[in-house]
Amino acid sequence: MSSDELPKDLSSDELINLYKKMLLIREFEQRITKDVGRIKSPLVHTYTGEEAIAVGACAAINEDDYITSTHRGHGHFIAKGGNINSLMAEIYGKEGGICKGRGGSMHVADFSKYMLGANGIVGAGPPLALGVALASKMRNEDKVVLTFFGDGAANQGMLHESMNLAAIWKLPIIFVLENNMYGWSTPVHYATPIKDLSLRAQGYGMKGLTIDVNDVIEVYKTIKEAVDFARNGGGPTLIECKTYRWGGQMTMDADKYRSTEEKEEWKKKCPIEAYKIKLIKSELIDKAFIQKIEEDTLEQIELSVKITKKSPKPDTNTVLDDIYKNPMNLGGN
Amino acid sequence: MGEETKTMRGLEAIRLAIEEEMERDESVFLIGEDIGRFGGAFFVTEGLLEKFGPERIRETPISENAILGCAVGAAMVGMRPIAEIMFADFLTVCMEMIVNQAAKASYMYGGQISVPVTIRVPFGTGIMGAAQHSQSFESWFMHVPGLKVVLPSDARDFKGLMKTAIRDDDPVIFFENKRAYYLTGDVPLDKDFTIPFGQARKFTEGDDVTIVATGAMVQESIIAATKLKEDNIQCEVIDPRTLVPMDKKTILNSVEKTGKLIVVDEGCKTCSVSAEIAAIVAEEGFQFLKNRIIRLNTPDVPIPYSPNLEKAIIPNAKLIQGNVKKLI
Structure with missing residues (x-):
């Protein structure tokens, strides 16, 4: 059920920022989808339709709290405050990319923003989150970790090992399950025997919640509660956010396995549109302001494309850089 | 001191x-x-x-x-x-x-x-x-x-x-x-005693055969080298100690001197450490070789339980000794 009430702990600017961020992600991904021919990689996964989760969740943590991401990571990157110019350049494989063109779409990371990386391996984020949370706990840093993963990862063994360990050590982790209904072409109702995946939490003695509306405020409120609980030493929570992937699995996917009716039905539940209406109703913004936000967003994206085009291709002489941090000692005797 | x-x-x-x-x-x-x-x-x-x-x-x-x-x-x-x-x-x-x-x-x-x-x-x-x-x-x-x-x-x-x-x-x-x-x-006991990566260790010196060995095979090679000394065969036993980075220089310098190479490791033979070391020497030190390279490994078999079966497949000093003689 969608809550009509806007949270009182967020200022007007912060509430408007949720909208701006979701729109930025949406337009960014639209642009990527449009430019797919130029980007060339068939392995670019867009976040269109799922914006409410990354934005709502990241609004509930501090700037120096951590997140781990998935192969569908552009949204998390933007929501955590990453720069879209270096994101765009990375997806294009340019030197100016956040990973200097070494990682690409599936490995975008900004450690200066505590965004610990998109990850090409389904289910690999949560085990890494354990270590991040443990380090934070050992150093008394009072930080939390949001670990995003999908319904596909929900059936990976690594995730279950991670939930168990996080629970016995009461690690400050929020397991954010983005259930977009499909693991590539495999529907979640085929892949799992239960309706709400948050039920899994019970087996690990932790709280599990399902948000079945694609609503940024609901995500924010639920995650915030779990974050406070984790920060106070209560341990992890599993939060399932039901959503829908508007596009195919990735840029190469013709997406013939889902019906047009199903897709249209979900598009009616667009989280950005719904939130816009809510903001207008609450008189935080008006139509003119919305137009201004839309124009600014498109301008930002246009600029990122321009910057990306100007950014050089990575120098092939540097292809062996950064494999190791410490130089390989080959002294001989 | x-x-x-x-x-x-x-x-x-x-x-x-x-x-x-x-x-x-x-x-x-x-x-x-x-x-x-x-x-x-x-x-x-x-x-x-x-x-x-x-x-x-x-x-x-x-x-x-x-x-x-x-x-x-x-x-x-x-x-x-x-x-x-x-x-x-x-x-x-x-x-x-x-x-x-x-x-x-x-x-x-x-x-x-x-x-x-x-x-x-x-x-x-x-x-x-x-x-x-x-x-x-x-x-x-x-x-x-x-x-x-x-x-x-x-x-x-x-x-x-x-x-x-x-x-x-x-x-x-x-x-x-x-x-x-x-x-x-x-x-x-020095608390700052460290050994850099990428530096092989030479256990014995010799001009006749280079034996590169890892893990438990180092001791077997040392035993073999000691025995071979009695027959006046001098082996150089080298342990790379780090496989990545690999101290190619020490191995190649030794092969340049001896012209003969045996590589011993406990892994099964196909795509083993010995395969890599043999390839390095074949590629970068071919001109030094006076005989074929011999690799001694566990054969490509799961490790058996019974001690006599296990013993039968793991390279040992005797096997190394015999193979050194084949190269001389």
């Missing part, structure tokens, strides 16, 4: 290295199964729980991916974890965190971070471990750019290389030979 040393077993040398580094650096911690109360499957970490407490000697459930996830994730944000995987054979259930995460993070994230994790793995035969508790997987990890692969063969090197591994900023997989655990040796 002689260095101050103490005679101890390999496993105690590893423990000493860990203990010293934990005292030196608060970011070093241990994680693994049964490493606390029990002291580790091979007692390497015995007594450390009492000394450092459960926060830094972290016992886990049997969840190898979670163990390595913890270690790698913590290393990504600046800790220096040491993870123990109880038997090398169990690496198969947690390859993901090593191969796709630890080894790749520095490069694929454009050098934003490094992953200073040390992964300790007991390996090899000799304890009637049979097919799933005896394997030598070290060559697999040589095939993964981004990892450093260390394989010491005696107590002194265990200490010096473990300290370097912990201090190194890159992911290190540290193979601990089970037979070498129980081998005693003189170990320097």
Whole structure:
């Protein structure tokens, strides 16, 4: 059920920022989808339709709290405050990319923003989150970790090992399950025997919640509660956010396995549109302001494309850089 | 001036290295199964729980991916974890965190971070471990750019290389030979005694045959070389000590001198450490060779349980001796 009430702990600017961020992600991904021919990689996964989760969740943590991401990571990157110019350049494989063109779409990371990386391996984020949370706990840093993963990862063994360990050590982790209904072409109702995946939490003695509306405020409120609980030493929570992937699995996917009716039905539940209406109703913004936000967003994206085009291709002489941090000692005797 | 040393077993040398580094650096911690109360499957970490407490000697459930996830994730944000995987054979259930995460993070994230994790793995035969508790997987990890692969063969090197591994900023997989655990040796007590990676160790000098060996095969090669001396055959026994980086120079210089090469390792033959070393010499030192290269390995067979079967397939001093004579 969608809550009509806007949270009182967020200022007007912060509430408007949720909208701006979701729109930025949406337009960014639209642009990527449009430019797919130029980007060339068939392995670019867009976040269109799922914006409410990354934005709502990241609004509930501090700037120096951590997140781990998935192969569908552009949204998390933007929501955590990453720069879209270096994101765009990375997806294009340019030197100016956040990973200097070494990682690409599936490995975008900004450690200066505590965004610990998109990850090409389904289910690999949560085990890494354990270590991040443990380090934070050992150093008394009072930080939390949001670990995003999908319904596909929900059936990976690594995730279950991670939930168990996080629970016995009461690690400050929020397991954010983005259930977009499909693991590539495999529907979640085929892949799992239960309706709400948050039920899994019970087996690990932790709280599990399902948000079945694609609503940024609901995500924010639920995650915030779990974050406070984790920060106070209560341990992890599993939060399932039901959503829908508007596009195919990735840029190469013709997406013939889902019906047009199903897709249209979900598009009616667009989280950005719904939130816009809510903001207008609450008189935080008006139509003119919305137009201004839309124009600014498109301008930002246009600029990122321009910057990306100007950014050089990575120098092939540097292809062996950064494999190791410490130089390989080959002294001989 | 002689260095101050103490005679101890390999496993105690590893423990000493860990203990010293934990005292030196608060970011070093241990994680693994049964490493606390029990002291580790091979007692390497015995007594450390009492000394450092459960926060830094972290016992886990049997969840190898979670163990390595913890270690790698913590290393990504600046800790220096040491993870123990109880038997090398169990690496198969947690390859993901090593191969796709630890080894790749520095490069694929454009050098934003490094992953200073040390992964300790007991390996090899000799304890009637049979097919799933005896394997030598070290060559697999040589095939993964981004990892450093260390394989010491005696107590002194265990200490010096473990300290370097912990201090190194890159992911290190540290193979601990089970037979070498129980081998005693003189170990320097200097707290800053470290051995750099990429430096092979020459155990004997000789002009006739170069024997490159790893792990338990080093001792077998030394025994063989000693016996061969009686026949006036002088062998140079070299232990690379680190497989990545590999000290090619020491090996090639020796082959230049002897013209003959035997490579011995405990892994099964196909795509083994010996295969790589033979290839390096064939490619970069072909002009030095006066005879064919001989590789001595365990054949491509699962490790059998019965001791007489196991003994029959693992290379030993006698086999090495006979093969040296074939080359002369």
